[in-house]
Amino acid sequence: MKIVILGGVAAGAKAAAKARRILPDAQIDLYTDDTHISYSACGLPYYIEGNFEDYKLLLVRSPEEFEQNNVHIHLQNRAIKILPSSKQVLIQSLTSPEAFLVDYDKLIIAIGASPVIPPIKNVNLNHVYTVRKIEDGIAIREKAEKSKNAVIIGGGYIGIEMLEALVKQNLNVTLIEYSNTIMQTFDDDMSQLILEQLNFINEGRFNILTSEIATEFSGDNEGVKSVKTGSGKEFPADLVVLCAGVRPNTAIAVEAGIEIGVTGAIKVNEKMETNIKDIYACGDCVEENLLITNSKIWLPLGTNANKEGRTAAINACGGEDKFMGVLGSAVTRCLSLTMSMTGIGVKMAEQLGIETVFAKVSKDDKVGYMPDVNNITLKLIADKKTGKLLGCQGVGAGDADKRVNTVTSALLAGLTVEEFHRNDLTYAPPFSPTIDPLLNAAQILISKLSKS
Ligand SMILES: Cc1cc2nc3c(=O)[nH]c(=O)nc-3n(C[C@H](O)[C@H](O)[C@H](O)COP(=O)(O)OP(=O)(O)OC[C@H]3O[C@@H](n4cnc5c(N)ncnc54)[C@H](O)[C@@H]3O)c2cc1C
Incomplete structure (x- = not known):
C-alpha cells in the first residue's frame, strides 16, 4: 500500500x-x-512576543x-x-x-x-510580513526586537494576537481594520465590546483604527517606512504584518x-x-x-x-471513522482580554433565517471579595421556536472561556435552555459566584423565551 x-x-x-x-x-x-x-502555527504570536527563546519549541x-x-x-x-x-x-x-x-x-x-495579500500599493516592500510559517515568525521577531513602530493590517484573531505580541515587544502599534469593528466572527455588540475593552486596557500602547483602509506602503530599498490610509493619514512603520485573512x-x-x-x-x-x-x-x-x-x-x-x-x-488505511463536524468553537486573547465563542450568534442565525432570543450578562467571574476577580460578559443565544441553545459568546478579563466551553457539550447534546439551566456547575469563591454567570444568563433567557 x-x-x-x-x-x-x-x-x-x-x-x-x-x-x-x-x-x-x-x-x-x-x-x-x-x-x-x-509545527504549531498557533504558537507563532507567542514566540514573536518573546515568551520563549527557541523557535524549535514550536516543532x-x-x-x-x-x-x-x-x-x-x-x-x-x-x-x-x-x-x-x-x-x-x-x-x-x-x-x-x-x-x-x-x-x-x-x-x-x-x-x-494561504494568507490573503490585500491590494495595497508597494505590498512587496521588505519588512512587510504575513504570519503563517516558521520563517515568518523568526523574521518578524528579529525585526520587532530592533524596531519602534509597527502596523498591523486586519483585526481578526491573528491581527489581535499580533497586536499583543508586538505591544509586548514594546513597539508602538497601529492596527488598521477596514470594517467598522474588529473580531467580526462575534456578534456586532460583542465585537464592539471587544474594541471598547481593548481601548480601555490600552494605556497608550496601541492604536486601533476601524473604518480605515491601508492604501499604500512607502519605503526605500531597505524596506517599509510608513503606511498611508484612504483618509489621508500616515503612520510610521519599521514593519507591517498583513493579517487580512486566509x-x-x-x-x-x-x-x-x-x-x-x-x-x-x-x-x-x-x-x-x-x-x-x-x-x-x-x-x-x-x-x-x-x-x-x-x-x-x-x-x-x-x-x-x-x-x-x-x-x-x-x-x-481501510478503517472506519467519521468526523461529524464542528460547533464553531474558538478562543483567543489580547493582553488581559479573552474572547471565546461556540455555536452560532445572532448575526449568523439571521443569515441562516433562524429567529433568536438572547440574554447578555456582565458579571464578576468569581466572588467579589477575591483579589483576582474580574468582569466577564456572556451572551447566550437560543432558537426562538424550539428553545434550543444555539451558541454562546464570552468576552472579558476574567474566565469567560470556561463558561463558553461548558456550553459546547449542551450544543452537542441539543439541549434546550430549560434543560441546560439544570446544570450542576461547580462553585467555590476562587472559581465562581454562588450562582454562575452562565446560569444567570440561562435564567434570563428562559424568562425571555417564555415571553416571546
Ligand atoms: C498565527 C496563527 C495563529 C493560529 N492560532 C490558532 C489557534 O489558536 N487555534 C486554532 O485552532 N488554530 C489556530 N491557527 C490555525 C491553525 O494553525 C491552522 O488551522 C492549521 O495550521 C491548519 O493546518 P493544515 O495542516 O490544514 O494547513 P497548513 O498549516 O496551512 O499546512 C499546509 C502545508 O501544506 C504546504 N503546501 C501547500 N500547498 C502545497 C503543495 N501544493 N504541495 C505541497 N505542500 C503544500 C504548506 O506550505 C503548508 O506547510 C492559527 C494560525 C496562525 C497562522
Whole structure:
C-alpha cells in the first residue's frame, strides 16, 4: 500500500503519524513545499512576543523522527498536479529543476490555506510580513526586537494576537481594520465590546483604527517606512504584518476535478473522502459541517485540522471513522482580554433565517471579595421556536472561556435552555459566584423565551 500525503503541518503530519500506527508496513511519503513539518502555527504570536527563546519549541515532531518510523518526508517539494486517472502526483522540487511523478494507492491532500495579500500599493516592500510559517515568525521577531513602530493590517484573531505580541515587544502599534469593528466572527455588540475593552486596557500602547483602509506602503530599498490610509493619514512603520485573512489552497484540487464546496474550500464527506475515489482531504483546505444547522462552513482551525487528519488516515488505511463536524468553537486573547465563542450568534442565525432570543450578562467571574476577580460578559443565544441553545459568546478579563466551553457539550447534546439551566456547575469563591454567570444568563433567557 502506497500512501502519499501532500502538506505536513497539522492535518498532514497527523495523518502521517496515524497511518503509520495503523499500517506498519505501508509505504508513506509526505511531500511539502515548506521547510518545516509538524509545527504549531498557533504558537507563532507567542514566540514573536518573546515568551520563549527557541523557535524549535514550536516543532512538534521533526522529519528525522518521522523517518525513524519509516515515514518519508520530502521537504521543499511542491505538488503541482494530481493525475487521478493514473493515480499519480507530479512533484516539483523547489531546490532543483527536477519534477517527477509519484504513484499512490491512497492520496491525502492537506495543503492548508494561504494568507490573503490585500491590494495595497508597494505590498512587496521588505519588512512587510504575513504570519503563517516558521520563517515568518523568526523574521518578524528579529525585526520587532530592533524596531519602534509597527502596523498591523486586519483585526481578526491573528491581527489581535499580533497586536499583543508586538505591544509586548514594546513597539508602538497601529492596527488598521477596514470594517467598522474588529473580531467580526462575534456578534456586532460583542465585537464592539471587544474594541471598547481593548481601548480601555490600552494605556497608550496601541492604536486601533476601524473604518480605515491601508492604501499604500512607502519605503526605500531597505524596506517599509510608513503606511498611508484612504483618509489621508500616515503612520510610521519599521514593519507591517498583513493579517487580512486566509484562503484555502485549492488550485491543484480544482485542476484534478476534485469538487469544491459552497464555501470555496474542498468538499469532503464525513470520512474526509473527496468526490474522487482514493483521494482524501483534510485541514484548512476543506470545509466543515456546522453541527448546529447542518450547513457548510469553512473554519480553518488547528483543532479541526488535527481531527480531520486523523479521520482521513483511518479511512485511507481501510478503517472506519467519521468526523461529524464542528460547533464553531474558538478562543483567543489580547493582553488581559479573552474572547471565546461556540455555536452560532445572532448575526449568523439571521443569515441562516433562524429567529433568536438572547440574554447578555456582565458579571464578576468569581466572588467579589477575591483579589483576582474580574468582569466577564456572556451572551447566550437560543432558537426562538424550539428553545434550543444555539451558541454562546464570552468576552472579558476574567474566565469567560470556561463558561463558553461548558456550553459546547449542551450544543452537542441539543439541549434546550430549560434543560441546560439544570446544570450542576461547580462553585467555590476562587472559581465562581454562588450562582454562575452562565446560569444567570440561562435564567434570563428562559424568562425571555417564555415571553416571546
Ligand atoms: C498565527 C496563527 C495563529 C493560529 N492560532 C490558532 C489557534 O489558536 N487555534 C486554532 O485552532 N488554530 C489556530 N491557527 C490555525 C491553525 O494553525 C491552522 O488551522 C492549521 O495550521 C491548519 O493546518 P493544515 O495542516 O490544514 O494547513 P497548513 O498549516 O496551512 O499546512 C499546509 C502545508 O501544506 C504546504 N503546501 C501547500 N500547498 C502545497 C503543495 N501544493 N504541495 C505541497 N505542500 C503544500 C504548506 O506550505 C503548508 O506547510 C492559527 C494560525 C496562525 C497562522
